Amino acid sequence: MSFVTIFYGISFYVATLILFIGLAYRVYEYATIPAPLKIPTPPAPKTKKGVAVRLIREVVFFESLFAATKWTWLFGWLFHFALLLAAFRHLRYFTDPVWFWVSWEVVQAAGHYAGYVMVFGLLGLLGRRIFVDRVRYISNPSDYLMLLLIILIALSGLAMKWVHTDIYAVKQFFIGLMYFQWAELPSDFVLLLHLTLVLVLMIIFPYSKLLHAPGLFFSPTRNQTDTARDSRHIADWAKKMETRE
Amino acid sequence: MAVKEFDKPELKEFSTIPKLVEEATSHLAPFKSNEEFQQSLGYPGELVENWQDKALDKMGELLKKYRSLRVYMDSCIQCGACTDKCHYYLGTKDPHNMPVGRQNLMRGVYRKHFTLPGKYFPKLVGAVDLTREVLDDWYSYYHQCSQCRRCAVFCPIGIDTAEISMAAREIMDSVGVGQKYCNEIIGKVHKIGNNLGLPEPALADTLEGLEEDVLDDIGIDVKFPLDQKDSEVLLVTPSADFFAEPHVDGLIGYAKVFHQAGISWTLSSHASEAANFGMFIGSYDNMKKLALRIREAAIKLNVKRIVFGECGHAWRVAYSFLNTLAGPFDFLDPRYPVPQHICEITYDLMNKNVLTFDKSANDDKIITFHDSCNVARASNMGDVIGGQFTIPRDIIKATTNKFFDMEEDTIKEKTYCCGGGGGLLTDDLIELRMKGAQPRMEALKRVVEDHGVTHMAAICAICKSQFSKAFQYYGFELDQIISLHQLVGNALIMNKKEL
Ligand code: SF4
Ligand code: SF4
Numbered sequence: 001m002s003f004v005t006i007f008y009g010i011s012f013y014v015a016t017l018i019l020f021i022g023l024a025y026r027v028y029e030y031a032t033i034p035a036p037l038k039i040p041t042p043p044a045p046k047t048k049k050g051v052a053v054r055l056i057r058e059v060v061f062f063e064s065l066f067a068a069t070k071w072t073w074l075f076g077w078l079f080h081f082a083l084l085l086a087a088f089r090h091l092r093y094f095t096d097p098v099w100f101w102v103s104w105e106v107v108q109a110a111g112h113y114a115g116y117v118m119v120f121g122l123l124g125l126l127g128r129r130i131f132v133d134r135v136r137y138i139s140n141p142s143d144y145l146m147l148l149l150i151i152l153i154a155l156s157g158l159a160m161k162w163v164h165t166d167i168y169a170v171k172q173f174f175i176g177l178m179y180f181q182w183a184e185l186p187s188d189f190v191l192l193l194h195l196t197l198v199l200v201l202m203i204i205f206p207y208s209k210l211l212h213a214p215g216l217f218f219s220p221t222r223n224q225t226d227t228a229r230d231s232r233h234i235a236d237w238a239k240k241m242e243t244r245e
Numbered sequence: 246m247a248v249k250e251f252d253k254p255e256l257k258e259f260s261t262i263p264k265l266v267e268e269a270t271s272h273l274a275p276f277k278s279n280e281e282f283q284q285s286l287g288y289p290g291e292l293v294e295n296w297q298d299k300a301l302d303k304m305g306e307l308l309k310k311y312r313s314l315r316v317y318m319d320s321c322i323q324c325g326a327c328t329d330k331c332h333y334y335l336g337t338k339d340p341h342n343m344p345v346g347r348q349n350l351m352r353g354v355y356r357k358h359f360t361l362p363g364k365y366f367p368k369l370v371g372a373v374d375l376t377r378e379v380l381d382d383w384y385s386y387y388h389q390c391s392q393c394r395r396c397a398v399f400c401p402i403g404i405d406t407a408e409i410s411m412a413a414r415e416i417m418d419s420v421g422v423g424q425k426y427c428n429e430i431i432g433k434v435h436k437i438g439n440n441l442g443l444p445e446p447a448l449a450d451t452l453e454g455l456e457e458d459v460l461d462d463i464g465i466d467v468k469f470p471l472d473q474k475d476s477e478v479l480l481v482t483p484s485a486d487f488f489a490e491p492h493v494d495g496l497i498g499y500a501k502v503f504h505q506a507g508i509s510w511t512l513s514s515h516a517s518e519a520a521n522f523g524m525f526i527g528s529y530d531n532m533k534k535l536a537l538r539i540r541e542a543a544i545k546l547n548v549k550r551i552v553f554g555e556c557g558h559a560w561r562v563a564y565s566f567l568n569t570l571a572g573p574f575d576f577l578d579p580r581y582p583v584p585q586h587i588c589e590i591t592y593d594l595m596n597k598n599v600l601t602f603d604k605s606a607n608d609d610k611i612i613t614f615h616d617s618c619n620v621a622r623a624s625n626m627g628d629v630i631g632g633q634f635t636i637p638r639d640i641i642k643a644t645t646n647k648f649f650d651m652e653e654d655t656i657k658e659k660t661y662c663c664g665g666g667g668g669l670l671t672d673d674l675i676e677l678r679m680k681g682a683q684p685r686m687e688a689l690k691r692v693v694e695d696h697g698v699t700h701m702a703a704i705c706a707i708c709k710s711q712f713s714k715a716f717q718y719y720g721f722e723l724d725q726i727i728s729l730h731q732l733v734g735n736a737l738i739m740n741k742k743e744l
Contacts, residue, residue: 026319033312036529038565039405041397041622042658043630058401067659068326068399076324076401128325133265135325137340138349140371142362143323207362212402215320220313221394221403226625228565229582232572237310241533 004187005173008195012177015202022206023214030218034235044226051223058222072128079121085114086157093171094178115158122151146208149197156194165191251676254336254683256690256719262329269339270680274385276673278423285432286531289421296420297375301358303419304351304412308359313408318355320402321345327396327404332661333389336680341386344396344406350382351409384422387413389677391667392525393618398658410667411527418526426671431522434535439484439518445471448514451487459497465739467497467504473511475547478503480510481519481539481563481584482554483706491727492709495555498730499587501737506594510552516542519559520706524566525668532562536570549578552585555728557617557705558666560586564624586626588704591733592636595643602736607645610700612732613692614641614650615685615712616660617705631657637704637729644736649696655688663703665711675714682715689721702729 045051057063062080066073089111091102101107126147129139160167166186176183185191204210217223227233234242280290293299308315327344329335334342341347349371356363356372363372373379392407417423433442443451452469459467470476480503486496503510516539523532543551551574553563563584568574574583594600614637626632634657641648655661664681692698703709703726712726 030312030316033309033315035312036310037569039313039408039623041394041403041405042625042633044625046628046630058403062401064399064403065324065326065401068330068401072324072326125324132325134262134328134340134343135323137265138323138325138328138343138345140323140369142366142370145369204362207360209320209322212320212322215316216402218312218316219320219403220316221397221405226630229568229584229628231568233569235310238529238533238569241530 001182002184002187004192005182005185008185008192009173009177009182011199012195015199019202019205026206026211027214027218030214034237035220035224036233036235036238038224038226038228038233039220040224040226041221044224046226048225051225054222055217058216071124075121075124075128077121078117079125082114082117082121085110086118086154087111089114093167093174096171096175112161115154118154119151119158122147122154126151142208146210149201153194153197153201156190156197159190160194163188163190251680253718254680256683256687258691260335260684260687263335263338265340265343266338267340270337270342270389270677271339271382271385273389273674273677274381275388275669275671276425277384278425278428282425282428282432283418283421283423285435286418286423286428286528288418288423288428292421296380300375300380300416300420301354303416304355305359307412307415308355311408311412313405314412317348317402317404317408318352318359321348321352321404322402324401327400327406330396330399331390331406332393332395332664332684333391333677333681336664336683337389337677339389341382342389344400344404347386347390347406348404348409350379350386351413354379380417380422383413384417387417388424388669388674391618391662391664391669391681393662393666394622395618395659395662398622407667411524413527414525415527418528424526424668426673427522427525427668431526431531431535434518434522434538438513438515438538440520440522441484441487443484443487443517445514448487448512448517452512455493455497455500459500463739465504467500469496469500470509470511472514472546473509474545476509476511477548478508478510478550478552479516479539479543479546479548480512480552480554480587481516481542481559482512482587483519483556483559484517485706485710486554489706489710490713491724491731492555492706494731494734495728496730498728498732498734498737499554501734501739502587502591502594502600502730505737505739506590506599508590511546511548513542513546515545519553519556519563521559521562522668524558524562532566533570536562536567539567540571540574543574544576550581550585551577551583552587552590554587555704555706555730557619557707559706560704561619561623564626582628587730588636588640589626591640591730592627595640600733601738602644602733603738604644604646604736606736607732608647610645610727610732611647611649611696611698612641612645613648613689613696613698613701614638614656614729615663615701615703615708616656617703617708618660618662618666620704621658621660634658637702640729641702641732644732649692649698651688651692655684661685661688663705663708663711664715666705666707670707670710678711679715679718682711682719686715686719686721690719693721700725700727702727702732704729
């Protein structure tokens, strides 16, 4: 077993733990902190079903962002949608036998071209950070680095189309990690770069603004029903302030 | 007091997004609350020793009490979608008045003290210590937010800067840095029952005067009852309705509606204020105490329904929070929601033909309608989605012949705040108020030029007061802002029946 294999094997275990435990802990925190008052923004649904529809529309179409700014919406939406397609393509490395729909030509091809779309969207977002004075003002180094990180992940991924990589061996490596029967990881530079950057992304996820992903689902302005007059909405800590019985 | 001269913004044909100007309004901050007002609300009288630790403790406490605060501190992508959505940014050009800029004043401290990356790599993520300068910035810019929630509508995550402003004010109050305007007023309500500190005899006097005025005017003895037990309706209205123009014409309108519909009603001297400034300072505790006065009054007067007059923030607390803060209201008539808005009452009666209107009574006016931020974005009416937009407009259309809406992205859920909400309606912030009114004034100017609009109707006491000033400042007439129920009162066909 090469050093590279051992190093990346352990790193992926650690990063996966940080990602999942970290995220689970954040979700636990968000879920257990009360929202003591009704604060949905209009048009606020009256039913839970309405809330589900609202959240789906936000997640799928970025509806609020669309109303706010078309450029950020365009770049942001393209990036996220492409990311999803690219993720589908990557499922072939983690499923054995490969799920039938993942092996479809259209899914694989879409996943490949999505890489370019991702880069396009991310460059657009980077451009806004650099050229729009308001966005430049609010940008911290971490905001630029985050974009660069994902751009490099996408570029290094795309580069493997051109520099030879033994993707069969890569798959054996990941399947091996999943079933605790380790296999050698090829030590090609571009591949290792790609994987290293992904590791970084996994580790910072629960500690960064990437928390907007779970955050949206816990955002009281979006996930509450408009039923304030129908029933009391009282938090446990507020109950303790009730003096009358 | 003297307010420094400031450059008057020019109203433009098309609203544009200004280039930012750093520190443009860093000199603006409201007067600080003195010891007496602070202590009457249960806060320390002046900046306490080791205030940093205390403030951080308080912040930690709020992060565990309000999911909004915690999720919003974590989830901002710094995408910039909200940066041009705040009327205060558009009016002042100060980047701390971009909603995300305002949030980041707290987020920097949050990152430093409550997150790992902020602790170890502060420069990388913009984390800062809670220094005296930061506290001063907080005081300045968290009092340049009217908690109007326009930003929250556009944010892809739904981040509501109002939640953060409220938390910041609560934290500052807890270490002895409070705002005079809000805290003085809250103290008055705790003690006397309304924002103006108007005691019962003065109130009774005022109402008597109104009865005489209306009798002189239309020859009908419309009553303005106070503390009348066993009435059907307890009306809770902003105290400005008792004497300020154009508010009082709204109150006359409500009285005519009740009179004509034959609904017995009363005001209460114990709960003679609809506005709940406890919300502005983010204090659940104070908000609850103020809300409980309404419950107490309803029980004491043995009424069947609670109705709120025209007031935006009051209606937010009433519609969205009252049941939670002071409920359950199981002692009231279960056939009606608790509480109701006066517009819901009028709308309902109008649809049942209990009220009929002579629209020509308002023919001297061409009307537009200003959606008050807290009605539009933090409440509802009539239990249908969007009722808070359609019901007031339907009432206007039923009582006037000429109505034109302002531009689509300046009304309804995208409405601009008047510039004076959220506890900022004080003369020490006049520069901010006038600059913040600019986007609304530009939209108004366009309908004035395109459709000859002569009057803007509103359903909020703060809006009405703020616009009275802003109209004069921007070259309109003071009396072009009117109460919605003034239109109702004018057009209502009254017959002489006694209650
Ligand atoms: S729109 Fe929302 S996520 Fe984007 S910068 Fe503003 S507050 Fe942050
Ligand atoms: S709540 Fe209103 S005033 Fe405050 S930052 Fe948002 S848009 Fe501006």
